[in-house]
Amino acid sequence: MIGWFPLFLGTVALVSAALTVTRPSVVHGLMWLVAALLSLAGTFFALGAGFAGAVQILIYAGAILAVFVFVVMTFDASPPALARERLRLKQAARGPLLMVLALGLPLIFGLWGGAVASGLAPGGVVPVQAVGGLLFGPWAVAVEIASFLLIAALLGARHLVRRDPPQDSERHAP
Protein backbone atom coordinates (compact mmCIF):
# COMPACT_ATOMS: atom_id res chain seq x y z
CA MET A 1 0.00 0.00 0.00
CA ILE A 2 1.58 3.26 -1.10
CA GLY A 3 -1.34 5.42 -0.06
CA TRP A 4 0.71 7.68 2.18
CA PHE A 5 3.26 8.57 -0.49
CA PRO A 6 1.18 10.95 -2.66
CA LEU A 7 -0.21 12.54 0.50
CA PHE A 8 3.31 13.13 1.81
CA LEU A 9 4.50 14.64 -1.49
CA GLY A 10 1.38 16.78 -1.72
CA THR A 11 1.99 18.08 1.80
CA VAL A 12 5.55 18.97 0.80
CA ALA A 13 4.12 20.83 -2.21
CA LEU A 14 1.65 22.68 0.02
CA VAL A 15 4.37 23.79 2.47
CA SER A 16 6.62 24.88 -0.42
CA ALA A 17 3.74 26.86 -1.91
CA ALA A 18 3.11 28.58 1.43
CA LEU A 19 6.80 29.49 1.58
CA THR A 20 6.62 30.71 -2.03
CA VAL A 21 4.00 33.34 -1.36
CA THR A 22 5.58 34.61 1.87
CA ARG A 23 9.23 35.14 0.87
CA PRO A 24 10.29 38.79 0.60
CA SER A 25 12.82 38.08 -2.17
CA VAL A 26 11.38 36.96 -5.47
CA VAL A 27 14.33 34.66 -6.22
CA HIS A 28 13.69 32.71 -3.03
CA GLY A 29 10.00 32.56 -3.85
CA LEU A 30 10.85 31.25 -7.31
CA MET A 31 13.07 28.50 -5.91
CA TRP A 32 10.33 27.42 -3.50
CA LEU A 33 7.90 27.39 -6.41
CA VAL A 34 10.25 25.04 -8.26
CA ALA A 35 10.26 22.81 -5.18
CA ALA A 36 6.45 22.90 -5.03
CA LEU A 37 6.06 22.07 -8.72
CA LEU A 38 8.58 19.22 -8.57
CA SER A 39 6.90 17.67 -5.54
CA LEU A 40 3.58 18.02 -7.36
CA ALA A 41 5.15 16.13 -10.26
CA GLY A 42 6.16 13.44 -7.78
CA THR A 43 2.57 13.34 -6.54
CA PHE A 44 1.34 12.84 -10.10
CA PHE A 45 3.78 9.98 -10.66
CA ALA A 46 2.73 8.37 -7.39
CA LEU A 47 -0.92 8.69 -8.43
CA GLY A 48 -0.20 6.73 -11.62
CA ALA A 49 -0.40 9.74 -13.94
CA GLY A 50 3.01 9.43 -15.53
CA PHE A 51 2.26 11.64 -18.52
CA ALA A 52 1.07 14.49 -16.32
CA GLY A 53 4.14 14.19 -14.11
CA ALA A 54 6.52 14.31 -17.06
CA VAL A 55 4.69 17.29 -18.56
CA GLN A 56 4.75 19.02 -15.19
CA ILE A 57 8.54 18.70 -14.98
CA LEU A 58 9.27 19.53 -18.64
CA ILE A 59 6.89 22.42 -19.27
CA TYR A 60 5.96 23.82 -15.87
CA ALA A 61 9.19 23.52 -13.90
CA GLY A 62 11.26 23.80 -17.07
CA ALA A 63 9.86 26.23 -19.59
CA ILE A 64 7.45 28.42 -17.62
CA LEU A 65 9.80 28.88 -14.67
CA ALA A 66 12.68 29.69 -17.04
CA VAL A 67 10.63 32.63 -18.35
CA PHE A 68 10.12 33.79 -14.77
CA VAL A 69 13.86 33.59 -14.10
CA PHE A 70 14.49 35.91 -17.05
CA VAL A 71 12.00 38.48 -15.80
CA VAL A 72 13.28 38.33 -12.21
CA MET A 73 16.33 40.29 -13.33
CA THR A 74 14.17 43.44 -13.37
CA PHE A 75 13.17 43.03 -9.72
CA ASP A 76 14.62 45.32 -7.04
CA ALA A 77 16.39 43.00 -4.57
CA SER A 78 18.32 45.55 -2.49
CA PRO A 79 18.06 45.19 1.33
CA PRO A 80 15.79 48.25 1.81
CA ALA A 81 13.40 46.93 -0.82
CA LEU A 82 13.35 43.53 0.88
CA ALA A 83 12.69 45.12 4.28
CA ARG A 84 9.85 47.16 2.78
CA GLU A 85 8.37 44.03 1.20
CA ARG A 86 8.58 42.14 4.51
CA LEU A 87 6.88 44.96 6.41
CA ARG A 88 4.17 45.30 3.81
CA LEU A 89 3.40 41.59 3.90
CA LYS A 90 3.16 41.70 7.70
CA GLN A 91 0.75 44.60 7.56
CA ALA A 92 -1.42 43.31 4.73
CA ALA A 93 -1.65 39.63 5.65
CA ARG A 94 -4.60 39.62 8.03
CA GLY A 95 -7.48 40.46 5.71
CA PRO A 96 -6.56 38.01 2.93
CA LEU A 97 -5.91 35.29 5.52
CA LEU A 98 -9.40 35.68 6.98
CA MET A 99 -10.94 35.70 3.54
CA VAL A 100 -9.09 32.56 2.49
CA LEU A 101 -10.20 30.82 5.69
CA ALA A 102 -13.79 31.88 5.09
CA LEU A 103 -13.58 30.43 1.59
CA GLY A 104 -11.66 27.29 2.47
CA LEU A 105 -13.43 26.01 5.58
CA PRO A 106 -16.82 25.27 3.95
CA LEU A 107 -14.99 23.55 1.10
CA ILE A 108 -13.08 21.23 3.41
CA PHE A 109 -16.02 20.55 5.69
CA GLY A 110 -18.12 19.82 2.64
CA LEU A 111 -15.56 17.24 1.56
CA TRP A 112 -15.58 15.55 4.96
CA GLY A 113 -19.34 15.66 5.00
CA GLY A 114 -19.47 13.04 2.27
CA ALA A 115 -19.82 15.13 -0.86
CA VAL A 116 -17.64 12.62 -2.73
CA ALA A 117 -19.58 9.90 -4.50
CA SER A 118 -18.51 6.44 -3.46
CA GLY A 119 -18.91 2.98 -4.90
CA LEU A 120 -17.29 3.74 -8.27
CA ALA A 121 -14.76 1.61 -10.04
CA PRO A 122 -11.33 1.56 -8.40
CA GLY A 123 -8.72 3.47 -10.33
CA GLY A 124 -5.27 2.48 -11.43
CA VAL A 125 -2.51 3.60 -13.74
CA VAL A 126 -3.97 5.56 -16.66
CA PRO A 127 -2.04 4.72 -19.84
CA VAL A 128 -0.70 7.53 -22.00
CA GLN A 129 -2.48 6.06 -25.02
CA ALA A 130 -5.80 6.73 -23.34
CA VAL A 131 -4.85 10.37 -22.71
CA GLY A 132 -3.74 10.85 -26.31
CA GLY A 133 -6.86 9.14 -27.64
CA LEU A 134 -9.00 11.44 -25.53
CA LEU A 135 -7.17 14.66 -26.48
CA PHE A 136 -7.03 13.98 -30.20
CA GLY A 137 -10.38 12.22 -30.41
CA PRO A 138 -13.41 13.56 -28.52
CA TRP A 139 -11.57 16.62 -27.18
CA ALA A 140 -10.00 17.75 -30.46
CA VAL A 141 -12.01 20.97 -30.48
CA ALA A 142 -10.78 21.84 -26.99
CA VAL A 143 -7.19 21.25 -28.10
CA GLU A 144 -7.75 23.47 -31.13
CA ILE A 145 -9.15 26.24 -28.92
CA ALA A 146 -6.17 25.86 -26.60
CA SER A 147 -3.79 26.22 -29.54
CA PHE A 148 -5.63 29.39 -30.61
CA LEU A 149 -5.17 30.66 -27.05
CA LEU A 150 -1.44 29.96 -27.19
CA ILE A 151 -1.07 31.72 -30.53
CA ALA A 152 -3.00 34.73 -29.20
CA ALA A 153 -0.80 34.83 -26.10
CA LEU A 154 2.34 34.59 -28.23
CA LEU A 155 1.30 37.43 -30.54
CA GLY A 156 0.08 39.52 -27.60
CA ALA A 157 3.29 39.09 -25.66
CA ARG A 158 5.35 39.89 -28.73
CA HIS A 159 3.32 43.01 -29.38
CA LEU A 160 3.47 44.17 -25.75
CA VAL A 161 7.21 43.94 -25.23
CA ARG A 162 8.15 45.25 -28.69
CA ARG A 163 10.33 48.35 -28.52
CA ASP A 164 9.22 51.22 -30.71
CA PRO A 165 11.39 51.43 -33.83
CA PRO A 166 13.85 54.35 -33.96
CA GLN A 167 12.76 57.37 -35.92
CA ASP A 168 15.03 57.18 -38.95
CA SER A 169 12.84 58.60 -41.65
CA GLU A 170 15.75 59.82 -43.73
CA ARG A 171 16.87 56.31 -44.55
CA HIS A 172 13.58 55.42 -46.18
CA ALA A 173 13.20 58.76 -47.93
CA PRO A 174 13.56 58.53 -51.73
Add this chain to the structure above:
Amino acid sequence: MTDTFLIGMLVLAAGLFAVGLFGVLARRAVLFQLLSLEVMLSGPSLAFIAAGARHGDPAGQGMFVLVLILAAAEVALGLALYLRMARTANVTDSDSIRDLRH
Protein backbone atom coordinates in the same frame (compact mmCIF):
# COMPACT_ATOMS: atom_id res chain seq x y z
CA MET B 1 -7.63 3.93 -3.60
CA THR B 2 -10.15 4.70 -0.90
CA ASP B 3 -12.48 7.64 -0.63
CA THR B 4 -10.64 8.88 2.45
CA PHE B 5 -7.46 9.06 0.38
CA LEU B 6 -9.21 10.98 -2.40
CA ILE B 7 -10.60 13.40 0.19
CA GLY B 8 -7.07 13.90 1.51
CA MET B 9 -5.81 14.73 -1.97
CA LEU B 10 -8.72 17.11 -2.55
CA VAL B 11 -7.97 18.83 0.78
CA LEU B 12 -4.38 19.28 -0.39
CA ALA B 13 -5.63 20.71 -3.70
CA ALA B 14 -7.92 23.13 -1.86
CA GLY B 15 -4.99 24.10 0.35
CA LEU B 16 -2.82 24.85 -2.67
CA PHE B 17 -5.58 26.99 -4.17
CA ALA B 18 -6.09 28.82 -0.86
CA VAL B 19 -2.37 29.50 -0.45
CA GLY B 20 -2.23 30.94 -3.96
CA LEU B 21 -5.31 33.06 -3.35
CA PHE B 22 -3.73 34.39 -0.17
CA GLY B 23 -0.62 35.31 -2.17
CA VAL B 24 -2.61 37.13 -4.84
CA LEU B 25 -4.51 39.10 -2.20
CA ALA B 26 -1.68 39.83 0.23
CA ARG B 27 1.28 40.55 -2.03
CA ARG B 28 1.62 43.81 -3.91
CA ALA B 29 4.61 43.05 -6.12
CA VAL B 30 3.31 42.03 -9.55
CA LEU B 31 5.85 39.23 -9.93
CA PHE B 32 4.71 37.67 -6.67
CA GLN B 33 1.11 37.90 -7.73
CA LEU B 34 1.97 36.03 -10.93
CA LEU B 35 3.82 33.38 -8.90
CA SER B 36 0.76 33.06 -6.66
CA LEU B 37 -1.42 32.60 -9.73
CA GLU B 38 0.79 29.66 -10.68
CA VAL B 39 0.23 28.18 -7.21
CA MET B 40 -3.52 28.76 -7.57
CA LEU B 41 -3.61 26.91 -10.89
CA SER B 42 -1.69 23.96 -9.48
CA GLY B 43 -4.48 23.26 -6.99
CA PRO B 44 -7.11 22.36 -9.62
CA SER B 45 -4.43 20.40 -11.50
CA LEU B 46 -3.89 18.21 -8.46
CA ALA B 47 -7.65 17.80 -8.02
CA PHE B 48 -8.07 16.71 -11.66
CA ILE B 49 -5.19 14.25 -11.48
CA ALA B 50 -6.37 12.77 -8.18
CA ALA B 51 -9.94 12.37 -9.42
CA GLY B 52 -8.69 10.86 -12.69
CA ALA B 53 -6.57 8.37 -10.76
CA ARG B 54 -9.49 7.54 -8.49
CA HIS B 55 -11.80 6.68 -11.38
CA GLY B 56 -9.14 5.35 -13.77
CA ASP B 57 -10.23 7.95 -16.32
CA PRO B 58 -7.88 9.74 -18.75
CA ALA B 59 -10.05 12.87 -18.62
CA GLY B 60 -8.17 13.99 -15.50
CA GLN B 61 -4.86 14.15 -17.33
CA GLY B 62 -6.55 15.72 -20.36
CA MET B 63 -7.89 18.53 -18.20
CA PHE B 64 -4.43 18.89 -16.67
CA VAL B 65 -2.96 19.48 -20.12
CA LEU B 66 -5.57 22.18 -20.82
CA VAL B 67 -4.86 23.85 -17.45
CA LEU B 68 -1.16 23.78 -18.30
CA ILE B 69 -1.80 25.52 -21.63
CA LEU B 70 -3.88 28.14 -19.83
CA ALA B 71 -1.05 28.69 -17.34
CA ALA B 72 1.48 29.08 -20.15
CA ALA B 73 -0.65 31.68 -21.95
CA GLU B 74 -1.31 33.53 -18.70
CA VAL B 75 2.39 33.64 -17.83
CA ALA B 76 3.34 34.91 -21.29
CA LEU B 77 0.80 37.74 -21.27
CA GLY B 78 1.26 38.59 -17.59
CA LEU B 79 5.02 38.84 -17.81
CA ALA B 80 4.82 40.82 -21.05
CA LEU B 81 2.43 43.31 -19.42
CA TYR B 82 4.70 43.50 -16.36
CA LEU B 83 7.79 44.16 -18.48
CA ARG B 84 5.99 46.80 -20.49
CA MET B 85 4.75 48.60 -17.36
CA ALA B 86 8.13 48.36 -15.65
CA ARG B 87 9.87 49.80 -18.71
CA THR B 88 7.56 52.63 -19.69
CA ALA B 89 6.23 53.78 -16.30
CA ASN B 90 8.54 52.13 -13.73
CA VAL B 91 5.62 50.21 -12.24
CA THR B 92 6.56 47.02 -10.37
CA ASP B 93 3.78 47.23 -7.87
CA SER B 94 0.06 46.67 -8.29
CA ASP B 95 -0.68 49.62 -5.98
CA SER B 96 1.20 52.07 -8.14
CA ILE B 97 -0.72 51.05 -11.27
CA ARG B 98 -3.37 53.43 -9.95
CA ASP B 99 -0.96 56.34 -10.50
CA LEU B 100 -1.04 55.72 -14.25
CA ARG B 101 -4.57 57.07 -14.48
CA HIS B 102 -3.67 60.76 -14.63
